[in-house]
Amino acid sequence: MSNRTFLKALRKNGNALAGAAGVGIILCLGLFAPLIAPFPAGYTIEVLQPPSTSHFFGTDKLGLDVFAQIIWGARTSLQVSLIAVAVSGFIGIPLGLVSGYFNGKAGAAIDLAIEVFLTLPVLALMIVAAAALGASITAVAVLIGLFAWPSLARVCRNTTLKVSQTSYIEAAKCSGLPVASILFKHILANIIGPVIVNLTMAMAGAILSESGLSFLGLGDPATWSWGLILKKAWEAGAVLASPNPWWWWLFPSLFIMIYVVSFNLLGNGINDALNPKGQ
Amino acid sequence: MDSIMEVVNLHKQFEIKTGLLTKAKINAVDGVSFNLVAGETLGVVGESGSGKSTLGRTILKLTNADSGKVIYKGEDLVPLTSKQMKRHRSQLQMIFQDPYASLNPRLKVGTSISEPMLANNPSLGRDEAKRSAIELLELVGLSPQMYNLYPHEFSGGQRQRISIARAIAPKPSIIVCDEAVSALDVSVQAQMLNLFNELKEKLSLTYIFIGHDLSVIKYISDRILVMYLGQVVELAPTDAIFGSKMHPYTQALVSAVPEPNATKRQSKRIILEGDIPSPGSVPKGCQFASRCFMKMKMCMEAAPNLTEVEEGHLVRCHHHARLKKAAQDVPNG
Amino acid sequence: MARFVFERAIRGAITVFVSLAATFAIIRLMPSNPAQLLVDPLLGPEAVQAMAERLGLSDPIWIQFGKYIMELARGDFGFSFRTGQPVGPTLFSKLGWTLLLLIFVQGVSVGLGVPVGMMAAIKQNRLFDKASNTAVILGVSVFVPFLAFALLYLFSYKLKLFPTGGAFTPPMKHGIAFALDVAWHAVLPTMALAAGNTASIVLYTRNSTIDILKEDYIRTAYAKGWHQGYIMRRHALKNTMIPTTTVISLNIGNMMGGAIMTETVFSWPGVGRLIYDSVSKQDYPMLQGAFLVLSITVVCLSVITDLAIMAMDPRITH
Numbered sequence: 001m002s003n004r005t006f007l008k009a010l011r012k013n014g015n016a017l018a019g020a021a022g023v024g025i026i027l028c029l030g031l032f033a034p035l036i037a038p039f040p041a042g043y044t045i046e047v048l049q050p051p052s053t054s055h056f057f058g059t060d061k062l063g064l065d066v067f068a069q070i071i072w073g074a075r076t077s078l079q080v081s082l083i084a085v086a087v088s089g090f091i092g093i094p095l096g097l098v099s100g101y102f103n104g105k106a107g108a109a110i111d112l113a114i115e116v117f118l119t120l121p122v123l124a125l126m127i128v129a130a131a132a133l134g135a136s137i138t139a140v141a142v143l144i145g146l147f148a149w150p151s152l153a154r155v156c157r158n159t160t161l162k163v164s165q166t167s168y169i170e171a172a173k174c175s176g177l178p179v180a181s182i183l184f185k186h187i188l189a190n191i192i193g194p195v196i197v198n199l200t201m202a203m204a205g206a207i208l209s210e211s212g213l214s215f216l217g218l219g220d221p222a223t224w225s226w227g228l229i230l231k232k233a234w235e236a237g238a239v240l241a242s243p244n245p246w247w248w249w250l251f252p253s254l255f256i257m258i259y260v261v262s263f264n265l266l267g268n269g270i271n272d273a274l275n276p277k278g279q
Numbered sequence: 280m281d282s283i284m285e286v287v288n289l290h291k292q293f294e295i296k297t298g299l300l301t302k303a304k305i306n307a308v309d310g311v312s313f314n315l316v317a318g319e320t321l322g323v324v325g326e327s328g329s330g331k332s333t334l335g336r337t338i339l340k341l342t343n344a345d346s347g348k349v350i351y352k353g354e355d356l357v358p359l360t361s362k363q364m365k366r367h368r369s370q371l372q373m374i375f376q377d378p379y380a381s382l383n384p385r386l387k388v389g390t391s392i393s394e395p396m397l398a399n400n401p402s403l404g405r406d407e408a409k410r411s412a413i414e415l416l417e418l419v420g421l422s423p424q425m426y427n428l429y430p431h432e433f434s435g436g437q438r439q440r441i442s443i444a445r446a447i448a449p450k451p452s453i454i455v456c457d458e459a460v461s462a463l464d465v466s467v468q469a470q471m472l473n474l475f476n477e478l479k480e481k482l483s484l485t486y487i488f489i490g491h492d493l494s495v496i497k498y499i500s501d502r503i504l505v506m507y508l509g510q511v512v513e514l515a516p517t518d519a520i521f522g523s524k525m526h527p528y529t530q531a532l533v534s535a536v537p538e539p540n541a542t543k544r545q546s547k548r549i550i551l552e553g554d555i556p557s558p559g560s561v562p563k564g565c566q567f568a569s570r571c572f573m574k575m576k577m578c579m580e581a582a583p584n585l586t587e588v589e590e591g592h593l594v595r596c597h598h599h600a601r602l603k604k605a606a607q608d609v610p611n612g
Numbered sequence: 613m614a615r616f617v618f619e620r621a622i623r624g625a626i627t628v629f630v631s632l633a634a635t636f637a638i639i640r641l642m643p644s645n646p647a648q649l650l651v652d653p654l655l656g657p658e659a660v661q662a663m664a665e666r667l668g669l670s671d672p673i674w675i676q677f678g679k680y681i682m683e684l685a686r687g688d689f690g691f692s693f694r695t696g697q698p699v700g701p702t703l704f705s706k707l708g709w710t711l712l713l714l715i716f717v718q719g720v721s722v723g724l725g726v727p728v729g730m731m732a733a734i735k736q737n738r739l740f741d742k743a744s745n746t747a748v749i750l751g752v753s754v755f756v757p758f759l760a761f762a763l764l765y766l767f768s769y770k771l772k773l774f775p776t777g778g779a780f781t782p783p784m785k786h787g788i789a790f791a792l793d794v795a796w797h798a799v800l801p802t803m804a805l806a807a808g809n810t811a812s813i814v815l816y817t818r819n820s821t822i823d824i825l826k827e828d829y830i831r832t833a834y835a836k837g838w839h840q841g842y843i844m845r846r847h848a849l850k851n852t853m854i855p856t857t858t859v860i861s862l863n864i865g866n867m868m869g870g871a872i873m874t875e876t877v878f879s880w881p882g883v884g885r886l887i888y889d890s891v892s893k894q895d896y897p898m899l900q901g902a903f904l905v906l907s908i909t910v911v912c913l914s915v916i917t918d919l920a921i922m923a924m925d926p927r928i929t930h
Binding site: 112115116117118119120121122123124125127128129131132133204208209211212215216217218230234239240242244246249250253256257260261264265268 | 623627649752862876877900907
């Protein structure tokens with residue numbers, strides 16, 4: 001399919017558009033965070049204020065603006081998920097290509113590794129590692145990437161297995177092209193669709209992991225992230241307190257939801273646009 | 280007759296999954312030997328599953344042989360690593376059956392042609408490679424403007440011309456054409472066969488032309504090699520195959536070729552019973568015995584050897600003496 | 613068949629080995645002194661020295677790894693910083709609660725996910741299917757603590773229907789009364805953790821049912837005039853369950869992450885809550901032990917699930 005028909009199909013896909021819109025909003029919030037609100041720090045006397053025109057999403061127990069925390073958290077979320085996805089791409093794509101192309105002993109070994117890493121309780125392992133390594137934003141992001149590659153590698157392997165059988169890859173071998181060029185130019189160009197779908201959805205997965213780690217106290221306490229806001233709210237008893245400061249825990253949760261759903265929708269949309277019904 | 284390549288006792292086995300956990304080995308190429316004469320077109324025929332495509336792919340080292348030799352320019356290719364193979368790569372090219380699957384849909388056709396030239400000769404430079412690619416497009420009957428188009432903008436015949444241009448780009452001496460015209464319309468097939476012959480003259484090429492359509496093979500080949508279950512059952516000059524054909528299997532294949540001239544139509548159509556045996560369970564005697572209309576007790580017990588019955592004519596059949604006599608008695612058609 | 617079981621067991625063993633190697637590598641290959649991490653900071657430098665000797669830090673790395681595995685094989689997971697007691701017994705006493713929660717969750721997700729997925733397939737592209745597709749996207753996207761908060765807020769804070777946490781109300785009751793009390797406490801944690809798992813079961817059941825409905829034997833069954841419910845139960849269900857069970861098996865590791873957060877929010881006394889407590893108390897030996905117990909559990913559960921697939925799939929048994 002040509003790029004033009006793909007873009008046309010993508011533009012007609014409601015899910016993809018909704019997803020792209022959600023991603024766009026969070027991207028803007030994250031990029032322009034310093035212009036929208038100052039970094040929330042210290043404390044004020046306006047504690048636990050409900051949402052109002054001066055505090056869209058209310059304030060927390062220290063009187064800090066929850067909206068400001070969320071947009072600074074968006075920055076963290078984007079940073080972490082981009083780094084994590086890049087790391088898992090650097091590991092997963094070459095491993096998948098190699099194991100699919102050299103489908104012998106090396107391929108089987110990589111396949112076994114993928115299988116093993118998919119069965120591991122990955123969040124628990126990340127907790128153990130983050131607890132030992134200490135938690136800067138970058139360390140957490142790299143850590144997530146180090147454990148997120150298996151599903152990407154699997155997608156790459158399965159699609160590469162199919163593409164490697166085609167005559168145009170045989171022809172490329174026959175032409176004496178270097179293996180790297182066959183793998184990263186000829187094969188990758190033909191499996192890029194499923195790879196992009198997987199990378200998009202990995203953005204969603206990365207933020208679920210990051211939020212989970214922060215919520216459990218393994219994030220960077222000096223950097224706002226959505227998981228950290230929830231941790232603070234929960235530890236202050238915000239969910240069951242009376243009267244209930246619902247804004248403190250609801251809004252960050254909603255942003256995690258929007259972020260994850262947006263990337264999943266976008267991924268689904270790209271997938272549908274790549275594989276139109278009836279093909 | 281200068282031999283350009285010699286294939287000696289080539290073997291290739293495949294493991295196939297017969298169940299979820301059970302495997303069987305099949306002999307795709309089972310002790311094939313022949314020599315390839317410089318400048319000839321050697322046709323290879325057989326039913327699907329006869330191993331003819333695997334033979335082509337094994338000769339070019341697209342899959343590695345289990346044993347045997349492929350001697351090219353005095354060097355056995357079989358044990359070479361892909362790095363050592365590099366010095367011969369450009370000499371040995373292949374054209375594939377399906378014109379829709381043999382061009383990378385994500386690359387401009389010009390890139391598909393110029394890339395192999397650059398890979399084999401880095402000193403060439405991009406502009407020079409592009410110029411040669413355009414010359415090649417013209418040589419195979421396409422226009423230079425097509426350089427920047429993608430494969431999906433071409434018809435099947437045009438794509439096959441592009442594949443040919445790609446194959447001749449590195450200036451090969453041998454080209455394996457694997458069912459290279461089978462997927463095309465009959466009218467286009469004729470044009471392509473003429474193009475093959477034309478290029479062979481101009482570029483002094485040698486072809487191994489694999490196919491299942493005996494009328495195509497007859498038209499283009501100087502000699503014909505008939506394969507059955509991975510083995511050579513007959514190898515002879517084209518005239519001999521169609522004249523004094525000897526192996527019962529070849530007879531059956533030839534009898535199925537439509538003959539336009541009714542007066543020339545010779546013996547009646549021979550219809551083989553049964554299918555090609557399951558490659559996992561090959562009979563102990565002659566592999567063809569289960570379907571052969573001439574089988575006798577000895578055929579079930581001992582496998583026949585490939586025997587030279589006359590100069591340059593090899594047959595694998597216990598009855599070759601009888602066959603030879605019969606062939607001489609019947610005047611050639 | 614024996615070979616299938618054997619291959620599966622080998623793969624499980626490799627997974628456990630990777631878990632061991634990972635925890636070992638995380639501690640030993642760190643730039644700082646590993647002994648420091650494994651000794652309660654209150655105990656002072658002598659204790660660190662003692663630990664360094666116990667770990668054999670001057671030995672070659674392979675010997676250290678061998679010793680580490682031998683200790684674990686003897687059930688020696690080290691000593692908790694909090695209590696000074698061996699970690700092993702605490703872990704095993706908590707494991708039961710986690711397993712109980714997982715059983716509840718699997719029961720709910722399979723009991724709900726399979727029928728909904730099959731229904732969505734039958735009513736493909738109709739309202740039910742579209743609604744379930746939306747629910748699936750939300751379900752696989754859910755952040756477990758968020759769902760836990762929402763459930764707590766609604767059912768505990770507003771409606772006061774379910775307890776806010778724990779696994780039972782002290783003092784501990786006995787017999788049926790205790791079981792009912794635990795079940796009552798488990799309702800909200802089960803819902804929180806089951807959502808994501810149910811969503812992926814719905815998704816896979818739907819897709820595999822759609823494929824199966826195109827098969828000739830299903831069409832034949834329809835042509836014979838049998839009614840839908842019977843066809844689905846008699847013919848489609850078993851074939852649908854094979855890919856679905858594969859997903860359940862693959863999802864177990866993933867679900868453990870959710871279990872840690874669920875148990876944390878609902879103070880469920882399992883291994884997950886223990887992990888959270890160990891993190892906040894910086895009790896590293898406990899944390900490491902908890903992780904190992906979890907991964908061994910995951911491996912055992914997924915081997916069991918795969919054997920269940922084998923029992924269902926005659927193509928493997930014969």
